[in-house]
Structures are given as C-alpha cells and as structure tokens.
Amino acid sequence: MAWKTVHLMAQKQELPTLADTCHFIKSLNKPCVAQLLAEAKGRGTVAVQPRSGVGGHDEMLELLSRIEAEANPDILTLTIDSYSRLGRFDHASRILHTNPAALNGYPLVSHGWRRGRDLNERTKQPLDIRHGSPIADHLFETAIASGITSFEGGGIAYNLPYAKKVPLEESIASWRRIDHICGELADQGIIVSREMFGTLTAVLIPPSTSLAITFLEAISAARDGVRCLLIAYPQGGNSLQDIAALRSIESLARRYLPLGPSVYPVLHQYMGPFPRDKAKASALILLGGLVAKLGGAAKVVTKTYEEALGIPTVEANVDGIRLTRCALARIFDFIELDEAAIAEEMRWIEREVVELIDPIVGVGDFHKAIVEAFKAGRLDVPFSPSIFTLGDVIPVRDPQGAIRYLSCAGLPFSETTRRRNRESLRETTAPKEKLRQIARDVHFFADQSDVYLL
Structure with a gap:
C-alpha cells in the first residue's frame, strides 16, 4: 500500500x-x-x-x-x-x-x-x-x-x-x-x-x-x-x-x-x-x-x-x-540460575512453537493458512472473546506455577509433546475442581501471600 x-x-x-x-x-x-x-x-x-x-x-x-x-x-x-x-x-x-x-x-x-x-x-x-x-x-x-x-x-x-x-x-x-x-x-x-x-x-x-x-x-x-x-x-x-x-x-x-x-x-x-x-x-x-x-x-x-x-x-x-x-x-x-533446567525448558518451548507454526510457514498462501489454522483449531487463543478462534485450549499451572496445556485440543502437537504436558500437571479429575484450579491459576499472584522470586 x-x-x-x-x-x-x-x-x-x-x-x-x-x-x-x-x-x-x-x-x-x-x-x-x-x-x-x-x-x-x-x-x-x-x-x-x-x-x-x-x-x-x-x-x-x-x-x-x-x-x-x-x-x-x-x-x-x-x-x-x-x-x-x-x-x-x-x-x-x-x-x-x-x-x-x-x-x-x-x-x-x-x-x-x-x-x-x-x-x-x-x-x-x-x-x-x-x-x-x-x-x-x-x-x-x-x-x-x-x-x-x-x-x-x-x-x-x-x-x-x-x-x-x-x-x-x-x-x-x-x-x-x-x-x-x-x-x-x-x-x-x-x-x-x-x-x-x-x-x-x-x-x-x-x-x-x-x-x-x-x-x-x-x-x-x-x-x-x-x-x-x-x-x-x-x-x-x-x-x-x-x-x-x-x-x-x-x-x-x-x-x-x-x-x-x-x-x-x-x-x-x-x-x-x-x-x-x-x-x-x-x-x-x-x-x-x-x-x-x-x-x-x-x-x-x-x-x-x-x-x-x-x-x-x-x-x-x-x-x-x-x-x-x-x-x-x-x-x-x-544471581545463579539452574542453567540445565532453563535449557531443558527452552528445548520444550521451542519444540512446541515449531510444531505449531512449521505447518503454516511452508504453505504457499501464508496468510490464508493462518486463518484456516484458527478455524480448524490448529492455532488457538485461550479465553478469547473472538468468534474466529475456537477457544478449546485449556491452560493450567503445574505444581511449580509454570503454564502447561491441560487440553491441547486441536493443536498439531506430537504425542511426545502432549505426554510431556500431561506428565507436568498434577492430577485433577472432577470438572468442578478443574474450573476452580483455572480460577486459582488466573489469580496466581493476586491471591498469593508471597511472591516466589526464583
């Protein structure tokens, strides 16, 4: 333009x-x-x-x-x-x-x-x-x-x-x-x-x-x-x-x-x-x-x-x-960090990103592929008000407060990636407990009496 x-x-x-x-x-x-x-x-x-x-x-x-x-x-x-x-x-x-x-x-x-x-x-x-x-x-x-x-x-x-x-x-x-x-x-x-x-x-x-x-x-x-x-x-x-x-x-x-x-x-x-x-x-x-x-x-x-x-x-x-x-x-x-743990987390984050966008990046009509991915749920935004994303993905915090996928829904993750997210999360079975957990996770800092620095 x-x-x-x-x-x-x-x-x-x-x-x-x-x-x-x-x-x-x-x-x-x-x-x-x-x-x-x-x-x-x-x-x-x-x-x-x-x-x-x-x-x-x-x-x-x-x-x-x-x-x-x-x-x-x-x-x-x-x-x-x-x-x-x-x-x-x-x-x-x-x-x-x-x-x-x-x-x-x-x-x-x-x-x-x-x-x-x-x-x-x-x-x-x-x-x-x-x-x-x-x-x-x-x-x-x-x-x-x-x-x-x-x-x-x-x-x-x-x-x-x-x-x-x-x-x-x-x-x-x-x-x-x-x-x-x-x-x-x-x-x-x-x-x-x-x-x-x-x-x-x-x-x-x-x-x-x-x-x-x-x-x-x-x-x-x-x-x-x-x-x-x-x-x-x-x-x-x-x-x-x-x-x-x-x-x-x-x-x-x-x-x-x-x-x-x-x-x-x-x-x-x-x-x-x-x-x-x-x-x-x-x-x-x-x-x-x-x-x-x-x-x-x-x-x-x-x-x-x-x-x-x-x-x-x-x-x-x-x-x-x-x-x-x-x-x-x-x-x-x-300040010293657990560099091995950070490197491991980086490896999984980057793997998830690659699995999400590699199927789109290589497509001829790149922008059309983005729109189609949201329609099909291969991309998603949790808690979105838009009618143009499915909102099926459910994130929660693991016991350490890291954000994981409780439900990957239609995201194009490998079984290895899905299993890693399952294994990172504490067990919650009852639907009402899942909703309570999500509410607690949203208010992670607002409801905490302490802030954990590292």
Missing part, C-alpha cells in the same frame, strides 16, 4: 505528504526506538518503558513530561483510548470535547497529527504507540505523520484478544498495509519499530502460544518490509519458564528470520490480576525486572503498584520505573 493522503474521520485533518513526514522525523533531536534498542543491546542493558495515556492534550503532555523528568525512562508511551482502538473516532472526539478525563487513553486520531508532533517535539525520549486496534490504518497514519516511529500490534494479537466479530482476514490485511508503509519508510531511511503483542489475553498464556503467534506476525511483517521487530512475551509467573521463553526468542529468530530485520526480545511485566497490597505488588514488579535482566530482554514494559486499583498516578508510574531499574542493576549479577 502506498502512502496516501486521507481525511481523518474525527478532525478532518489532511495528512502531510510522505516527504514532509520523513523530513520532520529526521529533524527531531531524539533517537528512534530502533536506534535506542541497538545501542542498549550493544551495552548489554535493558531499556525501560512505562505505560501512560490520558484524554486531554495538555494533560498528556504534563504526564509525559513528569514521567520523563522524575524517572527518565528510555521510551515513552502514548496509550490510546478504547474508542479509538475500535475505530470509533467520532465518539472519542465527542468525549474529548465534553469530558476528556472520561477517556482511558489519548485519542491521537481525534487530536490530530499536529498535536502528535507537539508531543514529539516537547519530549526528549522516543514515543511508542500502544493500543489494541484490529484495524489500525488511520491510527498508524496519524502516528507516522506525528513523527512517531514505534507502533505495537499485529493482525492476530490485536484482534482475537480484543474484538468479538472482526474477521482475521480483515485485521491481517490492515496490518499488512501498515507493514508495507513501514517498508516504504525504511527505503527513505526511516526505521519503524514494530512490536508484536505476545501478551494476548494476558493470563495463563502458554509460552509456545505467545511465541508462535508473535513469530507468525513477525514473519509476515518482515516479508512486507519491516526492518525492526520486537517480540513481546508476557511474564507468566514461573521465573524459570519466563527466562527460558525470553531466551528462546533469539533461537527462534535465527530459525524463522535468519536474514531479515533486527529482532529484540521484550518482557511485559505481569499482566494478570495484581495484588492490591502495595508491598506485594512492588515485589511482583521487582520480580519482573529480574526476569527481564536474566532472560536477556532488550526492553521491559513496566507495571505499577496501583494496577489493581485503576489507572495509575504519575507517582505510581515513576515508582514502577525506579523499582524496575533497581532489579536491572549490576548488584544482581551474582
């Missing part, structure tokens, strides 16, 4: 030309995310990024400025409001003009690209767009016109966990258009970082499901011209398994993206139900930082001690960044 001039639904702002946009991006006196991650990787450090988003423009600028001044994160976030995520730009605009505080994020399309540029010019660190849009063309075009060159999401992971009735064919087509524009921009010397959202529905996501979907999206993006890919993995709760999953990303990138773009592992700190107690929540954030460090993540996206209470304050956001940086400090270099 070529760059095009469009009139946005809410503000009716005509987009600038591609040449003007490229000139503005190159004129910004700040690194892009791709450059920042490359430098961090060279130093062996982990970039830190908070989540943040409010409705009003002045309020958004104040939020970004305070986080930047008080915590100095490496990357700043524009979290988009839920109406804009689903393309309801006119509705977002009405609320913006009547009660912006009622929006749960920044409606970038409604504000328009000129205000996006204002945020970009008045902050020091690069901006990243985090949202959840199955159809993201307008939002992406507005972000790029704003000079923002980091954009999260994909046609699978930003559809099935977020929407009920958006066909995969439509969301994949939207994200392919976006990735084609990324390729065009790369030819002009503008590298757009594309982060694949492995968190999915956020709780009880087996590592191989997360990585299989993110790598399918990454393969598609690379084929369409994307030069910088971030593979995001959600902290699951068992540190050994989480570290193994993060370390597996590099190995899987060598297998599926051998001559393609730069690939960086990302950890999202725990996305499930958080403890309401501040001390326990802080311990969980510290754990997330340690997992990112020990797993070799290039970036960690932070949480706050107010996660269980609602939209966090600036103070909580700053505290979460600082606490995460404590976990990343060299003082924890002394």
Whole structure:
C-alpha cells in the first residue's frame, strides 16, 4: 500500500505528504526506538518503558513530561483510548470535547497529527504507540505523520484478544498495509519499530502460544518490509519458564528470520490480576525486572503498584520505573540460575512453537493458512472473546506455577509433546475442581501471600 493522503474521520485533518513526514522525523533531536534498542543491546542493558495515556492534550503532555523528568525512562508511551482502538473516532472526539478525563487513553486520531508532533517535539525520549486496534490504518497514519516511529500490534494479537466479530482476514490485511508503509519508510531511511503483542489475553498464556503467534506476525511483517521487530512475551509467573521463553526468542529468530530485520526480545511485566497490597505488588514488579535482566530482554514494559486499583498516578508510574531499574542493576549479577533446567525448558518451548507454526510457514498462501489454522483449531487463543478462534485450549499451572496445556485440543502437537504436558500437571479429575484450579491459576499472584522470586 502506498502512502496516501486521507481525511481523518474525527478532525478532518489532511495528512502531510510522505516527504514532509520523513523530513520532520529526521529533524527531531531524539533517537528512534530502533536506534535506542541497538545501542542498549550493544551495552548489554535493558531499556525501560512505562505505560501512560490520558484524554486531554495538555494533560498528556504534563504526564509525559513528569514521567520523563522524575524517572527518565528510555521510551515513552502514548496509550490510546478504547474508542479509538475500535475505530470509533467520532465518539472519542465527542468525549474529548465534553469530558476528556472520561477517556482511558489519548485519542491521537481525534487530536490530530499536529498535536502528535507537539508531543514529539516537547519530549526528549522516543514515543511508542500502544493500543489494541484490529484495524489500525488511520491510527498508524496519524502516528507516522506525528513523527512517531514505534507502533505495537499485529493482525492476530490485536484482534482475537480484543474484538468479538472482526474477521482475521480483515485485521491481517490492515496490518499488512501498515507493514508495507513501514517498508516504504525504511527505503527513505526511516526505521519503524514494530512490536508484536505476545501478551494476548494476558493470563495463563502458554509460552509456545505467545511465541508462535508473535513469530507468525513477525514473519509476515518482515516479508512486507519491516526492518525492526520486537517480540513481546508476557511474564507468566514461573521465573524459570519466563527466562527460558525470553531466551528462546533469539533461537527462534535465527530459525524463522535468519536474514531479515533486527529482532529484540521484550518482557511485559505481569499482566494478570495484581495484588492490591502495595508491598506485594512492588515485589511482583521487582520480580519482573529480574526476569527481564536474566532472560536477556532488550526492553521491559513496566507495571505499577496501583494496577489493581485503576489507572495509575504519575507517582505510581515513576515508582514502577525506579523499582524496575533497581532489579536491572549490576548488584544482581551474582544471581545463579539452574542453567540445565532453563535449557531443558527452552528445548520444550521451542519444540512446541515449531510444531505449531512449521505447518503454516511452508504453505504457499501464508496468510490464508493462518486463518484456516484458527478455524480448524490448529492455532488457538485461550479465553478469547473472538468468534474466529475456537477457544478449546485449556491452560493450567503445574505444581511449580509454570503454564502447561491441560487440553491441547486441536493443536498439531506430537504425542511426545502432549505426554510431556500431561506428565507436568498434577492430577485433577472432577470438572468442578478443574474450573476452580483455572480460577486459582488466573489469580496466581493476586491471591498469593508471597511472591516466589526464583
């Protein structure tokens, strides 16, 4: 898809030309995310990024400025409001003009690209767009016109966990258009970082499901011209398994993206139900930082001690960044891991990923094969609201808290893989007990009196 001039639904702002946009991006006196991650990787450090988003423009600028001044994160976030995520730009605009505080994020399309540029010019660190849009063309075009060159999401992971009735064919087509524009921009010397959202529905996501979907999206993006890919993995709760999953990303990138773009592992700190107690929540954030460090993540996206209470304050956001940086400090270099156990877990995670996506990667019509795999249950997303995935896979935790498949359903796993999952799980026979176990596993940290670090 070529760059095009469009009139946005809410503000009716005509987009600038591609040449003007490229000139503005190159004129910004700040690194892009791709450059920042490359430098961090060279130093062996982990970039830190908070989540943040409010409705009003002045309020958004104040939020970004305070986080930047008080915590100095490496990357700043524009979290988009839920109406804009689903393309309801006119509705977002009405609320913006009547009660912006009622929006749960920044409606970038409604504000328009000129205000996006204002945020970009008045902050020091690069901006990243985090949202959840199955159809993201307008939002992406507005972000790029704003000079923002980091954009999260994909046609699978930003559809099935977020929407009920958006066909995969439509969301994949939207994200392919976006990735084609990324390729065009790369030819002009503008590298757009594309982060694949492995968190999915956020709780009880087996590592191989997360990585299989993110790598399918990454393969598609690379084929369409994307030069910088971030593979995001959600902290699951068992540190050994989480570290193994993060370390597996590099190995899987060598297998599926051998001559393609730069690939960086990302950890999202725990996305499930958080403890309401501040001390326990802080311990969980510290754990997330340690997992990112020990797993070799290039970036960690932070949480706050107010996660269980609602939209966090600036103070909580700053505290979460600082606490995460404590976990990343060299003082924890002394920690020794059971490397043999991590290697064994990596071997099984990578085997499961290969069994899930190898039958798709080699097919002539790659994107059609993805859609057909979800229809047939050969790919699945647990707890998804979408009618375009079966939802037959049932994950639970093993006695150590690692996430396993209680039911593999139609996933194309070998009998060896299925047996290993069966053998990892404690016996539960009664259906009611299985439901209680799943509920306990979802609330793994929220209900715990202690957080087990390693």
